[in-house]
Amino acid sequence: MVYGQDDFWLRRVGINLQLTAKADTDTAMLTKAILADQATDEFFIQKAIGWALRDYAKTDPEWVRQFIAGHPLSSLATREGGKYL
Numbered sequence: 001m002v003y004g005q006d007d008f009w010l011r012r013v014g015i016n017l018q019l020t021a022k023a024d025t026d027t028a029m030l031t032k033a034i035l036a037d038q039a040t041d042e043f044f045i046q047k048a049i050g051w052a053l054r055d056y057a058k059t060d061p062e063w064v065r066q067f068i069a070g071h072p073l074s075s076l077a078t079r080e081g082g083k084y085l
Helices: 008-016 027-037 043-057 061-070 075-081
Strands: none
Touching (some): 061 075
8 A cells, every 4th residue: 555655646646546436446445545644735635635535426425425524634625525515
């Protein structure tokens, strides 16, 4: 797994791995990847978090709604992740 890496591009890939997986999304892995970087101020990481949540919201909006409500995310990640809610 790529979370915990010094290179933020590798961590970003770890978050984006679940994009387009739809019902096959591994929510445990997605959660670990997001939580490992939820506090970073790196724009590209926050954007990736938002994209991953936004994409999964098309499949399971309730999971995304609960995730956003239950975790302190940046305003960018929250805004992007909640676009389809």
